[in-house]
Amino acid sequence: MSKHLTNINHCKNCGFQIDHYSFCPDCGAKKITKRITFKNLTQEFSDRFLNLDNSFIRTFIHLFTKPNIVIDGFINGLRKRYVNVFSYFAISLTIASLYSFILAKYKDVIFSNVFTDANQIKASKVASDFSFEYQSLISFLTIPVLALISRLVFLNYKKYNLTEHFVIYLYAYSHITMVISFITLPLILTVKNLSLILWIQFPVSIIYSAYVLKKLYEISIKKILLKTLLFSIIMAVLFVIFSIIVAIIMMKTGVMNGEATSSI
Incomplete structure (x- = not known):
């Protein structure tokens, strides 16, 4: 042939x-x-993925070393040097899905090590099943919320609008999701006491987001600490409200105590 x-x-x-x-002069596709x-x-x-000069590796490294160049560049029209923000988000979803798939196979052991109360274990399994099943949807809904909070926190700065904050968090959320997946998966599979590992994910995400925003807005450490504190307070309040709503829904539907299943 x-x-x-x-x-x-x-x-x-x-x-x-x-x-x-x-290469096509019109759309740039390779012949x-x-x-x-x-x-x-x-x-x-x-x-595409293993060459140190390719855009994915460059994007991944530069989102550590100079995230302002990657994100601000995309916002201002630099679209060829780094991976497109939506493509980067899609890659992170793929990696996170693989992470969740592996994690789901060990969740019984994980929750048994973290929690001692049977009700806590059961509630954690229900929550994890929900997050695994609707992971992509949760990610799509989380990023606009983060962008809105961030815009409110930086309301006195006019450098980036709400849509541009959405782009910022598409990159930042995608990047930290991949990093956490790479770091925690081997630890989860090998370390017995996992409570510390599970609880460090949120502060790591906050710290990275603060680092990105400091770079983008070029503000002092004192100012970014105050902004991060305000951001964290708003996030904590929203998280408590969301947790209460979810708990009420779960109790009403009998998911928590298995009433929905036993009554059938």
Whole structure:
């Protein structure tokens, strides 16, 4: 079987004529002339994800070292150097889903190590089942909430509007989700006392978000500490309200005590 396709005269993505081009001048898509083989498939994977010069590795590293360049660059039109914010979010969801899939297989052991009360274990399992099942939806709903709180906290600054705060948290939330998944998964599978591991995730997320916002707004440590404190207070209040609402719903539906199941 021939390793080459027929001559490509038009871009398969947008239809633009590309007789003498390697990349489409209109949409930037690469001109593909060879059939897919295992060799070129693995080569493409290596180029996209394992090469230190590729945009994913660069984006991942720079969101640690200079997140302001990545995020502010995207907001102001820099779209080729780093991974698109929505693509980065999609990658983080994939990694988080794998993390949740593995975690779900060990949840009985995990909750038994963290909690001693049977009711606490049962409630934690119900909450974890809900979060695993609706993880993507929770992520989609969490980011706008974070963006709104952040905009309120920085209301006296006009540098970024609400939509731009949404972009900030798409990058920041996606990045910290991947980092936490990479760090905690091996610990969860090997460490017996997991309470510390589970409780450090929230402050780590807050600290990273504060670091990103400090870089973006170029403010002092004192100011970002005050902003972070205000952000944390608002988040804590909303979390308590949300927890109460969820607990009421669970009790009303009999999920907590198994009434819904036993009455059938």
